[in-house]
Amino acid sequence: xxxxxxxxxxxxxxxxxxxxxxxxxxxxxxxxxxxxxxxxxxxxxxxxxxxxxxxxxxxxxxxxxxxxxxxxxxxxxxxxxxxxxxxxxx
Amino acid sequence: xxxxxxxxxxxxxxxxxxxxxxxxxxxxxxxxxxxxxxxxxxxxxxxxxxxxxxxxxxxxxxxxxxxxxxxxxxxxxxxxxxxxxxxxxxxxxxxxxxxxxxxxxxxxxxxxxxxxxxxxxxxxxxxxxxxxxxxxxxxxxxxxxxxxxxxxxxxxxxxxxxxxxxxxxxxxxxxxxxxxxxxxxxxxxxxxxxxxxxxxxxxxxxxxxxxxxxxxxxxxxxxxxxxxxxxxxxxxxxxxxxxxxxxxxxxxxxxxxxxxxxxxxxxxxxxxxxxxxxxxxxxxxxxxxxxxxxxxxxxxxxxxxxxxxxxxxxxxxxxxxxxxxxxxxxxxxxxxxxxxxxxxxxxxxxxxxxxxxxxxxxxxxxxxxxxxxxxxxxxxxxxxxxx
Numbered sequence: 126x127x128x129x130x131x132x133x134x135x136x137x138x139x140x141x142x143x144x145x146x147x148x149x150x151x152x153x154x155x156x157x158x159x160x161x162x163x164x165x166x167x168x169x170x171x172x173x174x175x176x177x178x179x180x181x182x183x184x185x186x187x188x189x190x191x192x193x194x195x196x197x198x199x200x201x202x203x204x205x206x207x208x209x210x211x212x213x214x215x
Numbered sequence: 216x217x218x219x220x221x222x223x224x225x226x227x228x229x230x231x232x233x234x235x236x237x238x239x240x241x242x243x244x245x246x247x248x249x250x251x252x253x254x255x256x257x258x259x260x261x262x263x264x265x266x267x268x269x270x271x272x273x274x275x276x277x278x279x280x281x282x283x284x285x286x287x288x289x290x291x292x293x294x295x296x297x298x299x300x301x302x303x304x305x306x307x308x309x310x311x312x313x314x315x316x317x318x319x320x321x322x323x324x325x326x327x328x329x330x331x332x333x334x335x336x337x338x339x340x341x342x343x344x345x346x347x348x349x350x351x352x353x354x355x356x357x358x359x360x361x362x363x364x365x366x367x368x369x370x371x372x373x374x375x376x377x378x379x380x381x382x383x384x385x386x387x388x389x390x391x392x393x394x395x396x397x398x399x400x401x402x403x404x405x406x407x408x409x410x411x412x413x414x415x416x417x418x419x420x421x422x423x424x425x426x427x428x429x430x431x432x433x434x435x436x437x438x439x440x441x442x443x444x445x446x447x448x449x450x451x452x453x454x455x456x457x458x459x460x461x462x463x464x465x466x467x468x469x470x471x472x473x474x475x476x477x478x479x480x481x482x483x484x485x486x487x488x489x490x491x492x493x494x495x496x497x498x499x500x501x502x503x504x505x506x507x508x509x510x511x512x513x514x515x516x517x518x519x520x521x522x523x524x525x526x527x528x529x530x531x532x533x534x535x536x537x538x539x540x541x542x543x544x545x546x547x548x549x550x551x552x553x554x555x556x557x558x559x560x561x562x563x564x565x566x567x568x569x570x571x572x573x574x575x576x577x578x579x580x581x582x583x584x585x586x587x588x589x590x591x592x593x594x595x596x597x598x599x600x601x602x
Binding site: 131132133136137142164177178179181183186187188191206208209210211212213214215 | 263264292296350351357374376379413415458460541
């Protein structure tokens with residue numbers, strides 16, 4: 126499946142905007158992503174291994190928090206998006 | 216304001232001519248234009264987002280525009296903050312913006328609020344307006360604006376930008392989600408660079424600020440489908456627009472049924488003090504630019520390490536050896552730990568991290584150049600450009 130990496134995190138993902146990963150669930154796909162790009166891991170997960178509260182993960186256009194979180198099943202044709210907090214305005 | 220003949224209830228012939236393209240559309244018409252005239256909108260910030268936002272709201276005939284800002288126009292603003300011009304550099308943004316807006320539409324009443332928005336003044340300020348448009352540039356103020364909107368029941372027309380990506384939504388309406396439903400917690404300080412550090416494509420606040428203006432006008436008119444419960448994502452590089460569904464979080468600490476945030480809090484503390492990127496404070500192991508110059512002139516053997524990015528090096532350099540901060544861990548073997556090393560970046564923030572990393576890696580003679588190349592340009596060599 127395809128994971129869309131937002132601009133602020135691209136520097137930790139080999140400067141790529143999209144990364145193709147295998148996986149049957151959201152958690153597996155994210156795991157595949159952070160295995161390929163270990164620098165991303167601390168930006169997405171806390172030291173306890175939980176997805177950080179300021180990181181939003183969307184499966185297509187739905188927040189995985191309102192699906193089955195990391196257990197949400199995914200299809201090859203799905204797109205996972207990491208939505209970062211940004212605050213710029215000036 | 217009590218005026219005997221309520222001029223807000225009618226349009227003058229001049230106004231009818233000015234708003235003719237609105238008036239001939241049934242979606243606005245006389246009724247809608249009068250709603251715009253009676254509306255009171257508060258813009259937080261007269262910067263990148265605030266510029267297009269306030270320009271279009273003024274042109275559209277929004278009767279009262281409050282603007283909160285405490286900043287002064289500088290040259291780096293002009294690449295995107297189109298409410299200000301070159302001759303405004305050095306002026307208060309409020310004065311500069313007010314002049315531009317009055318020139319566009321003298322019918323608009325501009326209320327200049329020269330203040331930093333804080334937990335102490337936000338609620339009182341917001342109560343005076345119908346809609347709040349958030350064009351700030353840091354996380355503490357984002358959370359403050361959101362919470363104050365929820366607590367006063369004012370819609371929060373949100374826009375946010377980074378480099379070439381933007382977000383827009385309408386938060387804190389009665390039925391819709393708020394900013395905290397989407398982002399319960401802020402990212403740790405320093406993780407997300409500000410526009411000053413990360414840069415921003417000049418047109419991006421234009422795109423996003425105009426979306427905020429559009430949403431504000433739709434809310435005033437009570438027409439169309441506002442961005443409530445939807446987050447619009449803009450990628451200016453791919454020129455792609457995407458939309459995500461937002462939900463009202465039943466456990467939201469501020470807009471949920473059992474709120475734990477019932478008054479404004481200390482948002483600097485909530486966001487880990489430093490929400491806005493500023494020059495790092497001077498530490499014991501820092502070296503001032505004056506000291507560095509003196510040491511260099513004396514012929515001391517100092518290795519200058521530049522931890523900026525290659526595209527920044529192309530703007531200006533002090534002839535340092537370039538290893539971008541992110542590459543330092545894997546390229547540390549290129550450095551000689553027996554030599555004295557001075558690390559610099561643009562303003563001293565990244566180089567402080569690099570110096571800390573090097574010390575932990577066993578480098579004992581490492582200094583951070585306080586204030587970075589900008590301090591050098593300002594205090595030592597004016598031929599080096601500031602950016």
